[in-house]
Amino acid sequence: MKPSDKQFAVIGLGRFGLSVCQELQASGAEVLAVDINEDRVREAANYVSQALVANCTSEDTVAELRLSDYDMVMVAIGSDVNASILTTLVVKEAGAKSVWVKANDKFHSKILSKIGADHVILPERDMGIRVARKMMDKRVLEFQELGSGIAMTEIVVGARLLGQTLGDLALCKEQGVQVLGFKRGPEVIKAPSLEKSLEIGDVIIIVGPRDTLTRKLSSL
Ligand code: ATP
Numbered sequence: 001m002k003p004s005d006k007q008f009a010v011i012g013l014g015r016f017g018l019s020v021c022q023e024l025q026a027s028g029a030e031v032l033a034v035d036i037n038e039d040r041v042r043e044a045a046n047y048v049s050q051a052l053v054a055n056c057t058s059e060d061t062v063a064e065l066r067l068s069d070y071d072m073v074m075v076a077i078g079s080d081v082n083a084s085i086l087t088t089l090v091v092k093e094a095g096a097k098s099v100w101v102k103a104n105d106k107f108h109s110k111i112l113s114k115i116g117a118d119h120v121i122l123p124e125r126d127m128g129i130r131v132a133r134k135m136m137d138k139r140v141l142e143f144q145e146l147g148s149g150i151a152m153t154e155i156v157v158g159a160r161l162l163g164q165t166l167g168d169l170a171l172c173k174e175q176g177v178q179v180l181g182f183k184r185g186p187e188v189i190k191a192p193s194l195e196k197s198l199e200i201g202d203v204i205i206i207v208g209p210r211d212t213l214t215r216k217l218s219s220l
Contacts, residue, residue: 010031033052041053153206
């Protein structure tokens with residue numbers, strides 16, 4: 001199924017919910033936008049296929065929205081935590097296939113996970129991670145000399161290597177080069193699988209002849 005064939009519902013049309021609607025609709029998806037506030041619904045109606053006024057904490061109202069027909073439902077109610085939690089529960093019970101929910105903080109996020117949210121978004125935290133990864137979007141070419149022309153270095157995965165596997169980089173095909181480890185966030189893997197797909201910010205630790213490493217790194 002192409003992304004444009006998908007159907008999404010977004011409940012809560014604050015700045016976050018509205019921008020989700022706009023982006024989904026611009027990508028060619030079909031979007032249902034819902035809010036309890038008529039002004040917000042009127043604004044969303046400028047961008048999306050369908051916009052409705054509804055109180056989504058009400059089981060009967062949500063049942064009428066037939067959310068189980070949608071591929072994904074986003075609950076983007078932020079400041080009213082009670083409404084966010086209740087809406088998530090009601091939407092899950094109405095049989096929505098996949099429910100993504102925006103949380104305000106760690107505690108809100110924990111409750112949402114416990115009541116069955118399929119994915120919880122903490123916008124400030126997630127954006128901070130993305131920005132940090134962007135800042136790391138370069139290779140680090142610092143070598144730790146180990147003697148006899150052997151050195152250790154790191155490759156920080158940037159956009160150019162995104163989506164390739166460790167095997168695609170063919171590091172171990174170079175004479176004397178070995179992958180020592182692989183870091184993703186706090187996790188360190190000693191003997192990573194070559195099938196591992198690379199993500200921005202991953203760090204690959206390699207050792208080998210300094211000249212070979214320099215040549216290989218400049219070709220990546
Ligand atoms: P931001 O504007 O940054 O996204 P936020 O999530 O705190 O922040 P709010 O202004 O709280 O934004 O937006 C949440 C939206 O959810 C509001 O438009 C509000 O009317 C809507 N909302 C709140 N309760 C319900 C409900 N029970 N059913 C449907 N919509 C609701």
